[in-house]
Amino acid sequence: MNISETPFEFFTVSYLTRIGNQSAGTMTEFHKGLQECSDASIFHHTFQTLGIHHFLTEGFSNDFAQWAHADAGREDLAEQLAALDVRDYLSIAALRSDLCRVVGEYCTEHPAFSEQTALDRFYFCESVEVTLPFGLTARTLEEFRDGIVHLSHASFYFHFLSSRLRLQLQTNDFSHWLANGLGLETLADSVNHIDFYTNTLDGARAKVLRLIDREGRKG
Amino acid sequence: MSEVAIATRIPLDEYTSLLGQGEIDELRVLAKPLRGRSIEMINSTAVGGGVAEILNRLLPLAEELELNMRWDVMTGGDDFYGVTKAFHNALHGAPYHADPKDFEIFLACNEQNRARLPLDAEFMIIHDPQPAALIDGRKKNGNHWAWRCHIDLSHPNRAVWDFLDKFVARYDAAMFSSPEFSRSLPIPQYLFYPAIDPLSEKNRELEGGFVARTLAQYQIDPLRPILTQISRFDRLKDPVGVIRAYRIVKRYFDCQLVLAGGGASDDPEGAVVLKEVQQEANGEADIHIIELPAWAPLEVNALQRASTIVIQKSLREGFGLTVSEALWKKKPVVASAVGGIPVQIIHKHTGLLAHSVEGAAYQIRFLLSHPEIAAKLGENGYQHVKENFLITQKLKRYMTLFLAMARAK
Numbered sequence: 360m361n362i363s364e365t366p367f368e369f370f371t372v373s374y375l376t377r378i379g380n381q382s383a384g385t386m387t388e389f390h391k392g393l394q395e396c397s398d399a400s401i402f403h404h405t406f407q408t409l410g411i412h413h414f415l416t417e418g419f420s421n422d423f424a425q426w427a428h429a430d431a432g433r434e435d436l437a438e439q440l441a442a443l444d445v446r447d448y449l450s451i452a453a454l455r456s457d458l459c460r461v462v463g464e465y466c467t468e469h470p471a472f473s474e475q476t477a478l479d480r481f482y483f484c485e486s487v488e489v490t491l492p493f494g495l496t497a498r499t500l501e502e503f504r505d506g507i508v509h510l511s512h513a514s515f516y517f518h519f520l521s522s523r524l525r526l527q528l529q530t531n532d533f534s535h536w537l538a539n540g541l542g543l544e545t546l547a548d549s550v551n552h553i554d555f556y557t558n559t560l561d562g563a564r565a566k567v568l569r570l571i572d573r574e575g576r577k578g
Numbered sequence: 579m580s581e582v583a584i585a586t587r588i589p590l591d592e593y594t595s596l597l598g599q600g601e602i603d604e605l606r607v608l609a610k611p612l613r614g615r616s617i618e619m620i621n622s623t624a625v626g627g628g629v630a631e632i633l634n635r636l637l638p639l640a641e642e643l644e645l646n647m648r649w650d651v652m653t654g655g656d657d658f659y660g661v662t663k664a665f666h667n668a669l670h671g672a673p674y675h676a677d678p679k680d681f682e683i684f685l686a687c688n689e690q691n692r693a694r695l696p697l698d699a700e701f702m703i704i705h706d707p708q709p710a711a712l713i714d715g716r717k718k719n720g721n722h723w724a725w726r727c728h729i730d731l732s733h734p735n736r737a738v739w740d741f742l743d744k745f746v747a748r749y750d751a752a753m754f755s756s757p758e759f760s761r762s763l764p765i766p767q768y769l770f771y772p773a774i775d776p777l778s779e780k781n782r783e784l785e786g787g788f789v790a791r792t793l794a795q796y797q798i799d800p801l802r803p804i805l806t807q808i809s810r811f812d813r814l815k816d817p818v819g820v821i822r823a824y825r826i827v828k829r830y831f832d833c834q835l836v837l838a839g840g841g842a843s844d845d846p847e848g849a850v851v852l853k854e855v856q857q858e859a860n861g862e863a864d865i866h867i868i869e870l871p872a873w874a875p876l877e878v879n880a881l882q883r884a885s886t887i888v889i890q891k892s893l894r895e896g897f898g899l900t901v902s903e904a905l906w907k908k909k910p911v912v913a914s915a916v917g918g919i920p921v922q923i924i925h926k927h928t929g930l931l932a933h934s935v936e937g938a939a940y941q942i943r944f945l946l947s948h949p950e951i952a953a954k955l956g957e958n959g960y961q962h963v964k965e966n967f968l969i970t971q972k973l974k975r976y977m978t979l980f981l982a983m984a985r986a987k
Binding site for chain 1: 598599600601603604607608610611754757758760762766767768769915920924925926927928931933958961962965966974975977978979981982985
């Protein structure tokens, strides 16, 4: 049985949504807001919204795309914004840059639409994060499995999704520890390939557990 | 001032089967650093109204987590409550002629209440405008004060808001039910949602027999589609608009409409609106106008559970918890995109939003034609409420606020 020298420590996270000072009623204002809002706001409307709305596995990607679709009525732009996959980004700056590019190009190509008033305004909010140890640690694959079973949604989200930004790597806490702590690189890779856009957090957790069980049977 | 004693105990473990052990463990993790630290909630009424309803359920849960939370209710005379009612309406945008005497009455009552309370809890949560001026009694002990506003401040009367602003700006934080309600303030403003309790009489599972008996009591046919709006008879809830939307739907579907709400008998305006609604219905047999008692949680629960589609066609809305109540029961909801409703209804994901009578009618027809989509929206809506609008989530949000405020000092 592999025993990691560095234990995996499970944390939980809780967020407050802070209402920002910016809002947008037109696409031009939306573009400006994307350029000027805080990094915490970009995080809130992309990464965190996936955690909050994890049960929406069909057609929900981020708050920006949802606003373009439901309030601004710009389906083509919504589609482009929804196609941005947070897994491709190692920093908020890079994600913001692409969001601004997509909306900026849309405004340039459709000047008439860019000044139309949306049904409802978009309010730029941001996340205030509080993290605490969940009180569980793991040194073996079995302990790790047991920890994952007992996690809350927020804790699973913290390690599986938002960790990508913290690690600034195209991976997550679980995969990082499986590879570096237990040397299980194939398992780490499989866990990292679970699609959280088409799975609920419970669905993703069930897949992680199945992969661990399969690895356990090998041993 | 008087402390509200809550007799009910709500074991936290009763929520485990609904939420999962992990969520309950997480509440305990968040509560641990707050154990023994004092929290005080202050509002203006112990009974009636959404705030009292929430605090009645929140405090027993806080006790389960060993949080030292107390709830005090401010006291005032008829003159004070007359003024605060006028302020409430003015903050919602109703016409109001500013009378200096009103402000004097407001300040005098707050001062009297300040004298009665220590106001020295580590975390002070003041609900709504009535006790807002208690901040004048803030001690120099470094405690944290937050103002929780439950009303729609998107178009407030200028004179009333300018008066309140002076107090609110001195808090450490303010919380609103929708970003739209936030104001230009020098303090952090957070999004805080009202909440429903899944174990309360209004939301817990009911026996099928009770639902059937409720329908029979009001002569509602269980075999044909039932469209329901639950709300008091108030023009801002647009009950007449609901009847007009129903009439459009009725051309295509043999359905029934239920308009049920309480409070008309002791509210002169409610009685007038009820009459208008009855006139609009014109005795049509498939329109059921039901005047419920002010507190009829089981009947509301049964009517919501029996509904095919739940409507909330408000013209203005604070939050509209009836939407969360319906979603918790996995009902497809068609609602207006006003106030806090868009937070609950993510268009085409957890329900459908409408902006007019015709729009509401169209969305209802669409759902009646596509029951599989209606069922999916209801299921998503249930999950949305489970994640965001339950009393356990509300307690979690408060604990996060306390931890964040303590960390900021």
